Amino acid sequence: MPPSPNTPAPTATHRPELLAPAGDWECARAAVENGADAIYFGLERFNARMRAHNFTLADLPALMAFLHERGVRGYVTFNTLVFADELDAAADYLRAIIAAGVDAAIVQDIGICRLIRRLSPDFPIHCSTQMTISSGAGTDFARDLDAHLVVLARENSIKEINAIQEAQAASGRPLPLEVFVHGALCVAYSGQCLTSESLGGRSANRGECxxxxxxxxxxxxxxxxxxxxxxxxxxxPQDLAGLDVLPELVRAGVASLKIEGRLKSPEYVASITRTYRRALDQILEAAPPAFDREAARYELEMSFSRGLYTGWFNGIHNQELAHGRFGTKRGRFLGRVTRVQGDRVFARLESPLKAGDGVAFDAGRHAEGEEGGRIYTIDTAKSGESVLTFGRGAVNFGRVHVGDRLWKTSDPALGRELRATFAGDKVRFTRPIRAEVHGHAGAPLTLILDDGEGHQVKVASSAPLAVAEQRPLDTERLRQQLGRLGGTPFQLGELANHLEGEVIVPLSELNQLRRDAVAQLTALRQAPLRWALTAPDPTTTRVAANATAVPTETAPELIVVTRDLAQFEAALTCPGISTFYCEFENPKHYREAVTRFRSHQQTTSDFEHPTSNLSTAKPSIWVAPPRVFKPGEEWILKQVRSCEADGFLARHHEHLRFFADDRVRGDFSLNVANPLTAEFFRERYGLERVTASYDLNIGQLEALLQNAPGDWFDITIHQHMPxxxxxxxxxxxxxxxxxxxxxxxxxxxxxxxxxxxxxxxxxxxxxxxxxxxxxxNNRAQTGAEYVDRLVALGARYFRVEFVHESPDEIPRTIAAYQRLLRGELTGSALWQELKLLNQLGVTRGQMETGPRTILKKRS
Structure with missing residues (x-):
C-alpha cells in the first residue's frame, strides 16, 4: 500500500516508467487511459503468453501510431526460447517488428539477442525476466549482448537490487533495471520452470505454462x-503488491515498474494501472494528489487477488509467501459465517457488502468446489449479524457451514466504473506539453509546441500581430486560448510568453494556430521510429563458417550425474566411465567426492572396460554450484571452488564470471536451444561444451545438431526432469x-x-x-530410442542423471546405457529393460515429439 505520511520521500529525481500489460486492444486502451508510460504485448508467435489474445504483425503500425500519439511506448514480448529450425522465421518476424517502429523487444533467448543485433545495430533489446538475471554478473552478461535494459528476477529483494546497482555503478556501464511490482508471482524462477514441459509437453519457456x-x-x-x-x-504464492515499497524502489533507481497480467481483463489493467499511477504521482510530485490507501487496497483485491503480499522485496519469509489455503482468485475478506437458516446466511462482516456483489464461501476445501453467488438482499439482524439472501438455486446451503470464510469476489459497480475509464474513443489521460509564443507588432505570431520527448513543432499565424488598443495577449489570455486542448492527448503545461509589447491577433487566428500546431505535433508523434536494418542475408541465422563437426570416428562418451556421495561412489566403481558430474545439496561434500575420485584414479590403472569401444576421455570430475546466485552468496561459490575439481558446470551468469579461469561447461539451466546461443557461450565465455535445453524434443534436437557441431553439446538421455x-x-x-x-x-x-x-x-x-x-519428476525419462539418430548427427556426449536412486540401481542403469552406446543393445530393448529396472517405469518425456497430456488449467 502507499507509504504512510511519516515515510520519507525518495531522494531520487528520476521518474520510473510505469509499464502495463496488454493482451488485446481493449487492454491497451485501458492502460493508456489510466496513465501507463509504456505497455508490453505479444504477437502470434514467440511470446510467453500464448493463451492471451495477442496482437498480429498487421496490428503493429496502427498500435504503435496510437501509443506514440498518446506518449506511450510499446514493447513486443519476444520472450520464448527459439529452436534452430525456427531461426529463419524468427528473423523475418523481427524484421517486421523493427520496421514497424516498436520501442523495444523483450527477449529471453540469447541467440535471438544476437540475431537482433545482426539485423539492426540500434534496435533496443530488453533482457526478459526469463533470463533469470539476479546479480551484477547478469547485468554484465546483458551488456555483452548489447542490451538496453534488464528485467530482474522477481526473487530479488530491495537490498539485493541496491547491491546490483552498486555493482553496476562500479563497472561504469550501468543498465536500467526493471522489476515486476504487481501481479501473479510464479513460484519458480522464470526461465527455470520445466514443470509443464515435464508433465504435459507444454513448455513455460514457450509460453504454454x-x-x-x-x-x-x-x-x-x-x-x-x-x-x-x-x-x-x-x-x-500470494499475488505481488509492491505499493508498500514504491518509495524504496524509486530510491533504488529502478527505471521501470512492471505490472503482470497479459491474460487479465481490461478492467484489471485499468484498475492496477491507475492505482500505481496515483501512488507514483503522490511520491514524485511536489504537490502530491490525494491518495486513499484503503480504497486502493480494496480495488487491488477486487481486481484480482490470491492475497496481496510484497513478495521477495523485503527478503524471504516462507511462512507468509504461500499460505497454502487456496490457489485462485479470492478478493476481499468479509468475515465468517455465523449461522445458516434455510436460504439465509448470517455473518459478521468486517467489510462493506451490497446487493449485486458476488461472494464465495470458503470451507478450506477448495479442490472439492465451493459455493457462492450474487447477493440478492442484505439486511441486519437484531443480533448485529448481516443476513444474506441469494437468487433461487444459486447456492446449495447444505454445503455452507458455520465458520466458513466469506469472500467478496465481484463488485459490478467497481467494474462499471473501471470500464468507463477506457471504453470508446474518448481521450481521458493527457500529458503536458510546453508552449512558447514569439512575435511583435507587424510580424506573425509564432507558436512552438514541445512534448518533452523529442518532438517539437513551430507554426506561424497567417495574419500579423497588431498593436493592442485594449485587452492585449497577456500570459493569462494565451493560456486560456492555447489550453483548449480537449479531445487531444495533451494538456498545457509550461507556457513561455515572449511577445514584445502589447499586441493582439484575432482569437480565430490564435485558435487555428493552436489546432495546426497540435495536428503537426500529433503527426510527428505518430510517425514510426526508424531503426537501422541490415540488408537481408541468408547467413544471418547461421553460426560461424569455421565451426567444425565431430570426427565420425570419435566414440560416444557416457557422462554420469550423481546427487549424493553414495550414488557417486556407486558410479565410481563402474568400468568405462571417465567423466563424473556432481550436484550435491551440500557443496561441502564436493571435497570428499574429489578426494575419493583422486584416490580411485591412483588405485585403478584403467578407467575403461577392457572391451569397451566408448570414449577414452581423460578421467575428470566436475561439480555444479547452486543453480541461481544472488548478491551475498559469494561464499557458496568459494566453497565450491575449494574442492579443486577438474571443472565446473556453469548454471548462472555469476558462474561464467567466477569460474572464468577454470574449465567450465554449461549446464541445462543456460537454456541453449539454438546454435546462435551455443556459439555465444563457447566463443564469448570459452565454455568447452553446453548442455542442450530440456525444452527440445527429438526433432528440435536433430535440427540443433544439423546446424552446429555435435561436440558443442552434452545431451541428457536419462534423467528425472527438474x-x-x-x-x-x-x-x-x-x-x-x-x-x-x-x-x-x-x-x-x-x-x-x-x-x-x-x-x-x-x-x-x-x-x-x-x-x-x-x-x-518421480519418473525417469529416457531418450534411449533416439540415441542412434543423435550419434549419426554428430552427438558424442550423453548424460545419465540420477536423483533419488539407490546405490544398487546406479551400476545397472549405467551398464545398460553403455551397452546401448556400444551398439550391443537397441534403444527399444533398453526402453523395455529400464521399465523393469525402475519401479515406476520410464517415460520418453520431452524427447517425444509433440504434447502428450494436457494439465488442467486453473483460473
Whole structure:
C-alpha cells in the first residue's frame, strides 16, 4: 500500500516508467487511459503468453501510431526460447517488428539477442525476466549482448537490487533495471520452470505454462503424509503488491515498474494501472494528489487477488509467501459465517457488502468446489449479524457451514466504473506539453509546441500581430486560448510568453494556430521510429563458417550425474566411465567426492572396460554450484571452488564470471536451444561444451545438431526432469515455524520429502546450499530410442542423471546405457529393460515429439 505520511520521500529525481500489460486492444486502451508510460504485448508467435489474445504483425503500425500519439511506448514480448529450425522465421518476424517502429523487444533467448543485433545495430533489446538475471554478473552478461535494459528476477529483494546497482555503478556501464511490482508471482524462477514441459509437453519457456503451481499437493515426509490442515496449495504464492515499497524502489533507481497480467481483463489493467499511477504521482510530485490507501487496497483485491503480499522485496519469509489455503482468485475478506437458516446466511462482516456483489464461501476445501453467488438482499439482524439472501438455486446451503470464510469476489459497480475509464474513443489521460509564443507588432505570431520527448513543432499565424488598443495577449489570455486542448492527448503545461509589447491577433487566428500546431505535433508523434536494418542475408541465422563437426570416428562418451556421495561412489566403481558430474545439496561434500575420485584414479590403472569401444576421455570430475546466485552468496561459490575439481558446470551468469579461469561447461539451466546461443557461450565465455535445453524434443534436437557441431553439446538421455526451481522453501514453510534458514531448524537435512500430486505421484523435493528447492519428476525419462539418430548427427556426449536412486540401481542403469552406446543393445530393448529396472517405469518425456497430456488449467 502507499507509504504512510511519516515515510520519507525518495531522494531520487528520476521518474520510473510505469509499464502495463496488454493482451488485446481493449487492454491497451485501458492502460493508456489510466496513465501507463509504456505497455508490453505479444504477437502470434514467440511470446510467453500464448493463451492471451495477442496482437498480429498487421496490428503493429496502427498500435504503435496510437501509443506514440498518446506518449506511450510499446514493447513486443519476444520472450520464448527459439529452436534452430525456427531461426529463419524468427528473423523475418523481427524484421517486421523493427520496421514497424516498436520501442523495444523483450527477449529471453540469447541467440535471438544476437540475431537482433545482426539485423539492426540500434534496435533496443530488453533482457526478459526469463533470463533469470539476479546479480551484477547478469547485468554484465546483458551488456555483452548489447542490451538496453534488464528485467530482474522477481526473487530479488530491495537490498539485493541496491547491491546490483552498486555493482553496476562500479563497472561504469550501468543498465536500467526493471522489476515486476504487481501481479501473479510464479513460484519458480522464470526461465527455470520445466514443470509443464515435464508433465504435459507444454513448455513455460514457450509460453504454454499450465500453472501446475496452482494445484493442490500433499506433503510426504519420510514416507508419511504430513497433516497440514486446510493447507494444500503448497506452491501457490500470494499475488505481488509492491505499493508498500514504491518509495524504496524509486530510491533504488529502478527505471521501470512492471505490472503482470497479459491474460487479465481490461478492467484489471485499468484498475492496477491507475492505482500505481496515483501512488507514483503522490511520491514524485511536489504537490502530491490525494491518495486513499484503503480504497486502493480494496480495488487491488477486487481486481484480482490470491492475497496481496510484497513478495521477495523485503527478503524471504516462507511462512507468509504461500499460505497454502487456496490457489485462485479470492478478493476481499468479509468475515465468517455465523449461522445458516434455510436460504439465509448470517455473518459478521468486517467489510462493506451490497446487493449485486458476488461472494464465495470458503470451507478450506477448495479442490472439492465451493459455493457462492450474487447477493440478492442484505439486511441486519437484531443480533448485529448481516443476513444474506441469494437468487433461487444459486447456492446449495447444505454445503455452507458455520465458520466458513466469506469472500467478496465481484463488485459490478467497481467494474462499471473501471470500464468507463477506457471504453470508446474518448481521450481521458493527457500529458503536458510546453508552449512558447514569439512575435511583435507587424510580424506573425509564432507558436512552438514541445512534448518533452523529442518532438517539437513551430507554426506561424497567417495574419500579423497588431498593436493592442485594449485587452492585449497577456500570459493569462494565451493560456486560456492555447489550453483548449480537449479531445487531444495533451494538456498545457509550461507556457513561455515572449511577445514584445502589447499586441493582439484575432482569437480565430490564435485558435487555428493552436489546432495546426497540435495536428503537426500529433503527426510527428505518430510517425514510426526508424531503426537501422541490415540488408537481408541468408547467413544471418547461421553460426560461424569455421565451426567444425565431430570426427565420425570419435566414440560416444557416457557422462554420469550423481546427487549424493553414495550414488557417486556407486558410479565410481563402474568400468568405462571417465567423466563424473556432481550436484550435491551440500557443496561441502564436493571435497570428499574429489578426494575419493583422486584416490580411485591412483588405485585403478584403467578407467575403461577392457572391451569397451566408448570414449577414452581423460578421467575428470566436475561439480555444479547452486543453480541461481544472488548478491551475498559469494561464499557458496568459494566453497565450491575449494574442492579443486577438474571443472565446473556453469548454471548462472555469476558462474561464467567466477569460474572464468577454470574449465567450465554449461549446464541445462543456460537454456541453449539454438546454435546462435551455443556459439555465444563457447566463443564469448570459452565454455568447452553446453548442455542442450530440456525444452527440445527429438526433432528440435536433430535440427540443433544439423546446424552446429555435435561436440558443442552434452545431451541428457536419462534423467528425472527438474520441474520447479524455487526461492520458496517448502521445507521451511511447512515443516517448521521459521521464516528462513536462520530459524527453520534445517528440516531439509533431516527428512526425505516429496510432494504428492492429485494422481498420487510423489515428486522428490531437494534443497540446495542457497536454500532453494527443486521438485523433480518421480519418473525417469529416457531418450534411449533416439540415441542412434543423435550419434549419426554428430552427438558424442550423453548424460545419465540420477536423483533419488539407490546405490544398487546406479551400476545397472549405467551398464545398460553403455551397452546401448556400444551398439550391443537397441534403444527399444533398453526402453523395455529400464521399465523393469525402475519401479515406476520410464517415460520418453520431452524427447517425444509433440504434447502428450494436457494439465488442467486453473483460473
Amino acid at each position: 499450465a500453472q501446475a503451481c496452482r494445484l493442490p499437493y500433499e506433503l510426504i515426509s519420510d514416507g508419511q503424509k504430513v497433516d497440514l490442515g486446510d493447507r494444500a496449495y503448497l506452491l501457490s 520441474m520447479f526451481h524455487m526461492e520458496h522453501c517448502v521445507f521451511c514453510a511447512f515443516l517448521s515455524s521459521g521464516k528462513d534458514y536462520h530459524d527453520c531448524g534445517r528440516p531439509c537435512e533431516k527428512h526425505r520429502v516429496a510432494l504428492r500430486d492429485r494422481v498420487g505421484a510423489q515428486l522428490p523435493l531437494k534443497a540446495d546450499a542457497g536454500c532453494r528447492n527443486t521438485v523433480y
